[in-house]
Amino acid sequence: MAEQDKAVADLAEQVEQVVLGEDGKPLSKKALKKLEKEQEKKRRQEERLAREAAERAAREAAEPDVAVGMYGRAPLNMSQTRTDTVWTEVKDLSEAMVGQTVNVQARIQDSRLTGGRMCFLVLREHAATVQALVQADDVAVSRKMVRFADSVPAESIVSVTAEVVRPVETVKSCTVGSVELRVSKLFVTSEVVRQLPFSIEDASRSEEDCEANPALARVALDTRLDGRVVDLRTTPNNAIFKLQHAVCQLFREYLVRQGATEIHSPKIISTASEGGSNVFQITYFKRHAYLAQSPQLYKQACIAADFGKVFEIAPVFRAEDSNTYRHMTEYVGLDLECAFREHYHEVMYMIGEMFVYIFRGLEERWAHELAAVRRQYPSEPLKFDDKPLRLEYKDAVALLRGAGVEIGDFDDLSTPQERLLGELVRKEHGTDFFMLDKFPLAVRPFYTMPDPTDGNYSNSYDFFLRGQEIMSGAQRIHDPALLKERIRAFGIDAAPLEDYIRAFEYACPPHAGGGVGLERVVMFYLGIPNIRLASLFPRDPKRVDP
Structure with missing residues (x-):
């Protein structure tokens, strides 16, 4: 038995000594010897490199650090002190500041170590970026400081003191490319301690x-x-939400100039605000309540209260199980309602001019942000006229039929039909923005005023941007008898609407208005592919976090 074990062991040793070549055949003794020499050479080279690195590290560790106190991790900011330090924002850096020393607080977006004596940083503050250089000079900046700068995790926040200098050539990868920062002090204010989900x-x-x-x-x-x-830290995303802010600002500016009053209506209500079933029911103490589908009834109440013109910027909740690129369960509504003297077109054209004001303002006052978004989401500039185009629903049906679409006289438009209509209007009228008037009465809410000449239609309108609806509105019924008639026609229980109806029984002026989806305006104006990218923290049937 022992002899058999020895024979097996000898065979195993022989097998281990067999080395196969690239062709799968055993190497000759000569080739094997050559291979062993190459492996030994490689091992000695690795040992030498490791020894040299250790010696270099030891020398550098023994070197006096000329930058002691000029870099490191700052103490936790608990508002211990307040100094007279003047801080400069990255976006404000310019050639006019060359030679000046500035203090900047920003994130390290990227770092690159070069030769052990230089570290290039990309510093980002909000949507602006600039290149910074930490370079060892053995006088004020040490190699230890350079290595420290490179070791700070990306997206950490640092405070730097630096001289503004001209780069050898324009830094095209940064938004501020005509200057760079030569760093003399660098302290970590807040360090990333968890792996980023993506770069x-x-x-x-x-x-x-x-x-x-x-x-x-x-x-x-x-x-x-x-x-x-x-x-949200990316430059395009940062710009998207500055533009979203801009839409709200321009909306408010225009309406305030028109004499409108901003209101804030309740979002917890006792009944479905528009008589529909797509509402969120909530527990309200010992009974049920609902999240408002819109401020519609309260806007109209304010008109009955002689406010004249009102508007609101607030969340809207829709319990629709729609998982599309343009629907959410919570969005920001830009709502307005206005009394008029003779005809609802007074309000409709005012709204059209309001959109023109918004589009023009975005181009003139937020061109930098528009450019930043279009670098990631390319789109053609919006085509629109100073006087908005008005089409009637019948015109839209005729255009679609002319393009081969089968559609009934009183059918509502589907999303593909809206898109095609937008293409047809752009081709025929040269605009991406238009008003579609006189919708079929059957597809509008109960409070919509019927057309006085044809009861199949209504005094209602939608506004379209790049072939998709961004606003729906109408003249509202202000006569209580007609309102009750329409409520019955819809089969809605009138009891929960008593307060709403009573407002018109006290006499209410004729009025019209509409509701705009903020995220839709931003999405379609910028050509963003999904509405969730235009929502800060979107909510849909599948998402309630973060």
């Missing part, structure tokens, strides 16, 4: 870049939204 660079790429180079990483929509705090 800012990956999240900032356009679809065109990814298609041109399939090796580039794509960040999926759900991944973005799960890590929304990081996603």
